[in-house]
Amino acid sequence: MIQNIEVILADVPTIRPHKLSVATMNTQTLVLVRVVCADGVEGWGEATTIGGLNYGEESPESIKVNIDTHIAPLLIGMEASQVAKAMAKIRKIIQGNRFAKCAIETALLDAQARRLGIPLSELLGGRVRDALPVAWTLASGYTAKDIAEAETMLEKRRHRIFKLKIGARPLAEDVKHVLAIKKALGDAVSVRVDVNQAWSELEAVQGIAALEAGGVDLIEQPVRAENMAAMARLAQRYAVSIMADEALHGPQDALAFANASAADVFAVKITQSGGLIPAAQVATVAQLSGVSLYGGTMLEGGIGTAASAHLFSTFADLSAGTELFGPLLLTEEVLQTPLVYKDFMLHVPTGPGLGVDIDMDKLARLRRK
Ligand SMILES: O=C(O)C[C@H]1C=CC(=O)O1
Ligand SMILES: [Mn+2]
Structure with a gap:
């Protein structure tokens, strides 16, 4: 039986300012959900977002209020091992709130996998790989700093795929910045850009042409999420891969994008999709439609x-890799044992459930009072 649901906010400084076209992050607010069950099993989930309300329509504070006030009361007393039943109830009664739903579903699935003594990946259909390629985002805002950061990552054998955040500055400046980094890092390295919706379609036409010619591998969400028609035109116009990110809010959007041939690659995010199971459905739609996957x-x-790593380990195709570097951008680790990043890969935990455990003393110090 589901006995208690607690939402914890913890503000953790980033290792350096992380500059996106929609926000500059100096701290990240972790939104953690703890579900306690009557059989003594506990599950954890996360609903962290970026930049308060700058990126998505749920804020850390709204997620906490909505779970505490509206979602938890619907779940308390329900059978904890019947995760699909619990989530069906929430999805029927609660509109939107995909991040909150994701955290709840993750915690329930974590608890159930622990109960069964199996890794979460095995509850999600079974892993086909034990390690995931992991990109790093260069977003200091300075070209020379970004190049030095990338070189350190290459030396440490931590990352060889780099995503550059652009769209805040004039197009010509951004193109110059990206091409200087690509030139410095060379052909053995994959350089990609994420515009976070900042360009008009005309800017995208001009920007993508220059970036493609300079050897950039992938262009993420160049135009507004709502503008599927522009995404389709760009995907058809250019050989370089066009990836949808903010445009995908679950399987329904994925189906519309696939039907419109509006992206070459889908960025699958468990929170944006509304949970691990809907995120798996986004991946299924992609694979049935010949769209490549990125974690x-x-x-x-x-x-x-x-949680994301467990799901992505089950994808038959993961040709664009992942960007699961979140914990490495933070100055504080909340896990008892950190995730393993080695030889350009994130190793998927092997223990029961998520296979990771919260350091409760650390969290007690970090949590918002
Ligand atoms: O992809 C995004 O839009 C958000 C996020 C992911 C990596 C990163 O640096 O920012
Ligand atoms: Mn993105």
């Missing part, structure tokens, strides 16, 4: 990152 992040800490 996305909302820069979550260890819980959300582990």
